[in-house]
Amino acid sequence: MLRLYNTLTRREEPFAPAQGNTIRMYACGPTVYARAHIGNFRTFVCVDVLRRTLKHVCGHEVRQAVNYTDVDDKTIAGAQQAGVPLRAFTDGWIQAFREDAAALGLETPEETPRATDDANLRAMSDLVLALERNGHTYRRDGSIYFRISTLPAYGTLARLDREGMQDGARVDVDEYTKDDPRDFVLWKGERPGEPSWDFGTGPGRPGWHIECSAMALRLLGEPPIDIHAGGVDLIFPHHENEIAQSEGATGKPFARVWVHVEHLFVEHEKMSKSLGNVYTLADVAARGHRRSALRYLLLSAHYRTQLNFTWTGMDQAEEALRRIVDCLARLDEVPPGDAHVPVLEAVAAARQAFQSALEDDVNTAAALAAVFDLVRDVNAAIDARTVSATDAGVVRRAIEDFDRVLGVVGLRQAEDARPPMPVEEIERIVQARQAARQRRDFAAADRIRRELAERGILLEDNPGGTRWKKK
RNA sequence: GGCGCCGUCGCCAAGUGGUAAGGCAGAGGUCUGCAAAACCUCCAUCUCCGGUUCAAAUCCGGACGGCGCCUCCA
Incomplete structure (x- = not known):
C-alpha cells in the first residue's frame, strides 16, 4: 500500500x-x-x-x-x-x-x-x-x-x-x-x-x-x-x-x-531573473540536452528534497539513461530459446523493489536503483549467454512497466528515433562501412565512423552487426 | 523575531537503530581489427563534539555550515 x-x-x-x-x-x-x-x-x-x-x-x-x-x-x-x-x-x-x-x-x-x-x-x-x-x-x-x-x-x-x-x-x-x-x-x-x-x-x-x-x-x-x-x-x-x-x-x-x-535550485541558488539562471526547456535543448534527460534528472532525487540543477548533472542524467536504453538494445540481439530461471528471478526481484520504492512516498531515486540493478544482472547474463529471446521479452515488459511510471525510457527512445540526419542515409553509410570492414579496409571503416560521429551518430560493432545511435 | 528543513564517496543520490543501494566520473583487467557497449575487480563509516544503546549515518544534546517559509512565486 x-x-x-x-x-x-x-x-x-x-x-x-x-x-x-x-x-x-x-x-x-x-x-x-x-x-x-x-x-x-x-x-x-x-x-x-x-x-x-x-x-x-x-x-x-x-x-x-x-x-x-x-x-x-x-x-x-x-x-x-x-x-x-x-x-x-x-x-x-x-x-x-x-x-x-x-x-x-x-x-x-x-x-x-x-x-x-x-x-x-x-x-x-x-x-x-x-x-x-x-x-x-x-x-x-x-x-x-x-x-x-x-x-x-x-x-x-x-x-x-x-x-x-x-x-x-x-x-x-x-x-x-x-x-x-x-x-x-x-x-x-x-x-x-x-x-x-x-x-x-x-x-x-x-x-x-x-x-x-x-x-x-x-x-x-x-x-x-x-x-x-x-x-x-x-x-x-x-x-x-x-x-x-x-x-x-x-x-x-x-x-x-x-x-x-520541494524547489529546484540552479547551481545552488534560487532561480531568479536577476541572477539570470531561470532556464526553460528550450534553454536546456539549446545546450544539446534531451528532454528525457531533464525528466530523468528531475526524478533522480526524492520530491521532498531540494534538487540542485547543474549542467554536469544533465550530463550524468544523459549517461544514466543511455545505460538503460543500451541494455534494451542488446536484448534485441539475443538468440531464441527457453527461459532462464536466474533472469526471471532478477526480473521478479526488480519488480518487487521497484514497487516498494514507489509505495514508500514515491521514492523515485530508490525505484531507479531497482531498474539499474536489473540492467546490471541482465547485461551480465547476456555476456554469459544465458539470456534467450523468451527472457528478453520478460525483461522488456518489466522495463516497459517501470517506464509507465517513470516515463523516461520511451521518451528517450522516441527522441533517438529522430537522428540529425535521415535514417536511410545512416543505414546506407553503415552498410558501406560494413563492406569496408569485410575487405579488412579498417582505415576506411574508421574514417566513416569518425565522419558519422561528427554528424552526431555513434556506431557500435556487435557480433550480430552494427548498431547506430544518436550521440 | 517565529516556524521548518538539510549536511552520506570527486559529482549526483537512496538508506532513518543492526553494521553504507544505485547512477556518473576514475583505476586495473576481460572481450574487440580498433573503438564502443558490456562484464569483473578496486574506490566512503556517513560535517564535528558529547550522550543513550549490546548495537547509531540512523535516537538525544551541542557546535559549525547550507537552505526554505512567515510577501508574488512550482
Missing part, C-alpha cells in the same frame, strides 16, 4: 481513495504569462509520477484537474504590453506549456480548466457569495475580502503561529485596503483597463486563490478531494487560503492529503 507524506499532518500516512477506486486529485497549474521554467516543471513532473504511481503501481483510477491561471496581474500586464486581448495572449502561453509538457512526457490530466471560462467564473462567484452568506467576508471599494478572524482553524496547514509571526515578517503592502493585513481578496473590484466579469458578486475579477477552490470543487465533486498538490511555496498563503475558502463555504474539509514538491 502506498504511503504518502501529508503536509497537513507532517507525517507519512497510508493512502487510499475516500470513495471507490478513483483518486480525485487537484494540482495547481501554471500562470500563463511566460514560458514555464524547469523549476515549474520539477513540480509538474513529480505530480505526473505520483499520478502514474497511483494508476500503475496502486491500480487506482485517477481523476485529476490542473488549472491554467489565465487572469492575474502578470497576464493582464503581459497582454497590455503585447497589445493583444487577454484571451489571445494566454492562448499562446497555454499552447507553449502544452508543447513543453508533451516534450517532458507529462500525461494530460482529465481536466485542464481555465480560470476565465464562464463556468469557472460562475463557480468562483457562487463560492464567494456562499462565503458572504456564511459571514466570512466584507466588501470594500467594490472588492470582496475574506476575513480570516472568522475562521479559527486558519493557519493549520502552514502551522502559522499567531504571535510569533509579527517581528521581522515583511508587511503585506497591498493596493487594496484590508482590515487585517492577512485578510485576502476573493474578488477584485473593477478597475479601468482590466477585464471584468459579473456573475452576481458585482463587476471585477477573481482573486488568485478563489479559482483553485472553485474549480476543484466544481470538477472533482464533493469535498474532501483525495489529494491536492503543488510546489512548497504554495503552502502559504495559497493553499492555506484555498482551505479557508472551501471550508468556509462548504463546512467540510477540502482535501485529505496535501502533497508538496
Whole structure:
C-alpha cells in the first residue's frame, strides 16, 4: 500500500481513495504569462509520477484537474504590453506549456480548466457569495475580502503561529485596503483597463486563490478531494487560503492529503531573473540536452528534497539513461530459446523493489536503483549467454512497466528515433562501412565512423552487426 | 523575531537503530581489427563534539555550515 507524506499532518500516512477506486486529485497549474521554467516543471513532473504511481503501481483510477491561471496581474500586464486581448495572449502561453509538457512526457490530466471560462467564473462567484452568506467576508471599494478572524482553524496547514509571526515578517503592502493585513481578496473590484466579469458578486475579477477552490470543487465533486498538490511555496498563503475558502463555504474539509514538491535550485541558488539562471526547456535543448534527460534528472532525487540543477548533472542524467536504453538494445540481439530461471528471478526481484520504492512516498531515486540493478544482472547474463529471446521479452515488459511510471525510457527512445540526419542515409553509410570492414579496409571503416560521429551518430560493432545511435 | 528543513564517496543520490543501494566520473583487467557497449575487480563509516544503546549515518544534546517559509512565486 502506498504511503504518502501529508503536509497537513507532517507525517507519512497510508493512502487510499475516500470513495471507490478513483483518486480525485487537484494540482495547481501554471500562470500563463511566460514560458514555464524547469523549476515549474520539477513540480509538474513529480505530480505526473505520483499520478502514474497511483494508476500503475496502486491500480487506482485517477481523476485529476490542473488549472491554467489565465487572469492575474502578470497576464493582464503581459497582454497590455503585447497589445493583444487577454484571451489571445494566454492562448499562446497555454499552447507553449502544452508543447513543453508533451516534450517532458507529462500525461494530460482529465481536466485542464481555465480560470476565465464562464463556468469557472460562475463557480468562483457562487463560492464567494456562499462565503458572504456564511459571514466570512466584507466588501470594500467594490472588492470582496475574506476575513480570516472568522475562521479559527486558519493557519493549520502552514502551522502559522499567531504571535510569533509579527517581528521581522515583511508587511503585506497591498493596493487594496484590508482590515487585517492577512485578510485576502476573493474578488477584485473593477478597475479601468482590466477585464471584468459579473456573475452576481458585482463587476471585477477573481482573486488568485478563489479559482483553485472553485474549480476543484466544481470538477472533482464533493469535498474532501483525495489529494491536492503543488510546489512548497504554495503552502502559504495559497493553499492555506484555498482551505479557508472551501471550508468556509462548504463546512467540510477540502482535501485529505496535501502533497508538496520541494524547489529546484540552479547551481545552488534560487532561480531568479536577476541572477539570470531561470532556464526553460528550450534553454536546456539549446545546450544539446534531451528532454528525457531533464525528466530523468528531475526524478533522480526524492520530491521532498531540494534538487540542485547543474549542467554536469544533465550530463550524468544523459549517461544514466543511455545505460538503460543500451541494455534494451542488446536484448534485441539475443538468440531464441527457453527461459532462464536466474533472469526471471532478477526480473521478479526488480519488480518487487521497484514497487516498494514507489509505495514508500514515491521514492523515485530508490525505484531507479531497482531498474539499474536489473540492467546490471541482465547485461551480465547476456555476456554469459544465458539470456534467450523468451527472457528478453520478460525483461522488456518489466522495463516497459517501470517506464509507465517513470516515463523516461520511451521518451528517450522516441527522441533517438529522430537522428540529425535521415535514417536511410545512416543505414546506407553503415552498410558501406560494413563492406569496408569485410575487405579488412579498417582505415576506411574508421574514417566513416569518425565522419558519422561528427554528424552526431555513434556506431557500435556487435557480433550480430552494427548498431547506430544518436550521440 | 517565529516556524521548518538539510549536511552520506570527486559529482549526483537512496538508506532513518543492526553494521553504507544505485547512477556518473576514475583505476586495473576481460572481450574487440580498433573503438564502443558490456562484464569483473578496486574506490566512503556517513560535517564535528558529547550522550543513550549490546548495537547509531540512523535516537538525544551541542557546535559549525547550507537552505526554505512567515510577501508574488512550482
